[in-house]
Amino acid sequence: MINKPFRCVVLFCISVTLIACSSTQQRIDYANLAQQELDNTEVQANQWQSLNLAGEISYLTDLIQSDELDMLIKEALSANPSLQKTALTLQASLWELKKSHGANLPSVDASFDVNEEQDSDTNYAAKINISWELDLWQKLANAESASAKSLASDEALFQSSQDTLVANVMKTWLSLTSKQHAIEIESKRLSLLEANEQLIVKRFKSGLNNLEALDEARTSTSQSRANLAQYRENLEIQKRELQTLLGRNTPLEIAAQQDYPEVSYSLTGLPEQNLQRRPDLKSAYLTIEAADLNTQVAYKDMLPSISLSAALSDAAQSPRMALFTSPIWSLAAKLTQPLYQGGQLKAAAEVAKLQTAQAFQAYRDTLLTAVNEVEDALGQEKVLQQRLKHIRNALQSSRNNLTQYQTKYRNGLAELSDLISAQTTMFDLEAQLDELIYEHLANRITLGLALGLGVKPE
Template sequence: MTNSVTSFSPQSKGGCCVGAHTSRWVRSFFVVGLLVTVGLVGCSMAPRLEDPLQPLPEEFEAAALADQSAQHYWWHGFGDPYLNQLVDSVIARNLDLRVAVARVAEVQNQFRIARSEQLPSMELAARRDQQDTPSNIGIGGQLGDRFSVPGAPEFPDRFDYTTYSASLGFAYEIDFWGRVRGTKRAALQEFFATQSDVRTVLMGVIGETVATYFEIAARQRTLELTQESVRILTERTEILSDRYERGLVSPLEFHAAQQQLHAAKADLPVLESQLDATRGRLSLLLGSYRMPMDTMLVPESAYTYALEEIPSGLPSDLLQGRPDVVAAFQRLEAARERIGAARAVQFPSFSLTGAAGTQSSTLSDIVKTSQNFWLFGTGLTAPIFNAGRIRANIRVAWAQYEQLALQYEKTVLMAFRDVEAALVNYGKLKERHASLTAAQASAHDRVQIQELRYLRGTGDYLGFLDARRNLVLSEIGLMESRRSLAEARLAVHRSLGGTWIQEGSVLNPETP
C-alpha cells in the first residue's frame, strides 16, 4: 500500500490531483462507501443448522430432590455459612479457574482479530529514500542519446537524488460472500464456548470444594468416634483382664477383647492419614501448598444439615443451562460458520486500495500542496486453479461440523443420563440413610436401657460398654451415610450443570 506510494518518481506532479479534480475524490469515496456497505450486508455461505438431536423427554422420570430456595447459589441450600465462605475463597483463589479465565481473554482477543478484518485497515507512512544510479540505464539511457548532439548540455554520468514522502493509505476487502463475517462469527461462538468452559470449570471446582468439605467433616467425626471406640474397648479390656486374672472369664473371651482393641487402634493412623490427604486437597483447591490448620477444621455444623425436597418431574429444559451442553452447541455453531467462510473462498474477492500524501525531493517542499498526490484502486481476484485446495478445505469444514454435531448429541444424551442417574442414586441413598438413622436411634435407646439396668444392679457394666460401642459404630455408619448423601445431592447439582448459578453473579467475563 505505502510501497506503491514511494515508487513515484520525484518529477511527478501530485498537484494535478487537487482542486480541479476534487469531484473525482467525491466520486471515489462514494464508490468506497457503496462497496463497503455491500461488503457489510453481503450474503452468507453458511449452511442452515439442522437439529442433530434425537427426540428427548420433556421431563425427568425420577422424582426426588433438593432445595430450590437458593436457585443461583445452590450450595447455600446446605445452610452452612462456613461452607459458603469457603466456596467464595476457592472461587477467588483457585488456579484451574484462573487458567480458564485467562483462556477467555485469549479467545476474546482472537475474536477481535477476526472482527478487525471486517473494517478497512489504514497505515501512516513516512519515508526518506536516497538513490544513486548510472545515467545510462532506464529512462536515463533513452534520454542520453538526445544530449549527444553538438551544442547539447553535458549529460551526467549518474543520477543521485533524495525523495521525502508522507502518506496515509488504506486497504479493504469487500466481504460480499461472507468469508470475513463467517470467520468473525465463528470466533465469536468460540468465545462464547470458552465462557461456557469457565462455567464448567467453575461448577467442577465448586462441586469438588463442597465434596471435600463434607469429606473432611466425615473423616473428622469418624476419627473422633473411633477414638471414643478405642476408649470404650480399652475400659472393657481392662475389666476383662481383671476378671481373667481371677478366673471369671475364659481366655477366649479375654483375647477376643484384646483383638478388638488392637484392631480399633490400627484404624486410627489410617483415618489420620486420610484426613490429612483430604485437607491437602482442600489446600490445593485454595491455591496453596498447605493451609493453616485452623482453616482446615470443619465446624460441627457440617455434621448435620437439613435439605428440602425438590419436586418430582424436573423439566428437561433445565439442561439448557448446563455449560458443557451450551459449549458443545456454540462450537457446533462456530463450525457451521467456518463452512460458510470456506465456501466463500470459491468466489471472486473484491478489494479497494488507496493512498494520499505528499512527496518531494527536498524536505522543505514536502508541505506544499503542489506536492500532494492520491491514488485509488479496485481489484478483483478469482481462483482459477489451486489443485483442489479450496474444495478440500470445504470438506474439512464439513467433516469438523459433523464431528461436533455428533459430539453435541452425545453431550446432551450424557447430560440426560447423568441427571437420571443422580436423581435415582440420591433417592436410594435417602432410603438407606433413613434406615441407618432408625438403627442409630435404636442403638441410642439400647444404651439408655443398659445404663438403667446397670444402675439398678440388674445389668452388667460390660453390657453397657458393648451398647455404647455399638452406638459409636452406628454413628460412624450414619456419618458416612450423611457424607454419601451430600455427595449424591452434589451430583444432582453438577448433573444439572450449574443452572442454579446466576449468570454473571460469580464470574462475569468481559464481553468482546
C-alpha cells in the same frame, strides 16, 4: 462490445461461483439436528417431584446457608489457579473476536522510504495506503460471527468450571464434618475397647478368661488405634484438598462443623428447562454453530473477492518536502478469483465440514452424559433415602440390643464376648449412618449440578 477473452474470464468466474454456492447449499444443518436431539431427550420428570424436597432454589450456593462456606466459595472463585487459567483463555477469545471484527474494517498503512544511490541525490518518499475488501458473500461477517460463537462457548465453559469448582468446595467442606465425625465415633469405640481390654486382663489374671480372649481384645484395640490414625490423616487430606481448591499455598486453619447443615431444595420448574440450564450443553451447541459458520467461510473462500484501495503518495529530495506537499492520489479495484491452489480450498472446506460433524457428535456425547448424570443422581437420591431409613432403624435396634446385653451381663446372664459383639455392631452402624448422611448431602449437590444449578452471577 466486450471482447472474447474478457467474456470467457467472466463466464468462468460465474461458473466457479455457482459451483461454490451449490457446495455451500449441501451443508447439513447440525445446529438444528442438535436441537432435535435435545427436544427428543426425556429425563423422567415425574421422578423429580417424587423426592419431596422443600425450599425454592435457583443456584448451587442456595443449597447450604452458611456464612463460612460463602466466604470459602468467594475465595475459591477469585484465587483458584485452574479457574484463573480458564478466565485467561476467555480473555484470549475476546481478543480473537476483536481481531475478526477488524477484518471487516478498512486497513490503513503508512510508509516512509529513503533511497540513496551513488552519485545521486537522496530521495524521500511517503505513502498512505487504504485498502478494504468488500464483503460480497458475507464471508467476513460469518468469520466474525464464528468468533462470537466461540467466545460465547468459552464463556459457557467458564461458567461450567465455576459451577464445578463451587460444587467441589461444598462437598469438601461437608466432608470435613464427615471426617471429624468418623474420628469421634472411632475415639468412642477405642475408649470402650481399651476398657474392655483392661477388664479382660483382670479376668485373665483371675482365671476367668483364656489367652485367646485377651489376644482378641488387644487385636481389636490395636486395629481401632490404626483406624483412628488414618481417620485423622483423612481429615488433614480433606483440609489440604480444600486448601488447593481455594488456591492457597499456606495451611488451612478451619474447624469442622459439629453437625451437618441442612441441604434441601425443590426441583420446581426444572423439567420444563430440559437440561438447557447446563453450561456444558450450551457450550457444545455454540461450538456447533461456530463450526458451521467456519464451514461457510471455507466454502466462500472459493468465491471471487473484490478489494478496493486508495493511495496518497509523494516523493521529494528532502524529508519535509516528501510529507505530502504535492501528493499524488490513486484509486484501484481488484477482482480475485481462486483458480487452482492444488485442492487446498476444497480440502479446507471438507475439513471444516468434518469439524462441524465432530462438534455435533461431541454435543450428543455431552447430552448423553448430562442425562446419565441426572439419572444416576436421581437414582442415588432414592436409594440413599431408603438406606438412611433402614440404617437408622438398624441402629435403633442395635442400641436396644446393646442395652439388653449390658443388663444381662451385669446379671451374669450373658458372656463378655456377646456384649463386645453388640458394642461393635452399634459403632459400625453409627459410622455407616454418618457416612450415608454425608453421601446423601453430597449427592444433593451432585444432582443440583447435573440439573444445571450454577453459581449466582455477580
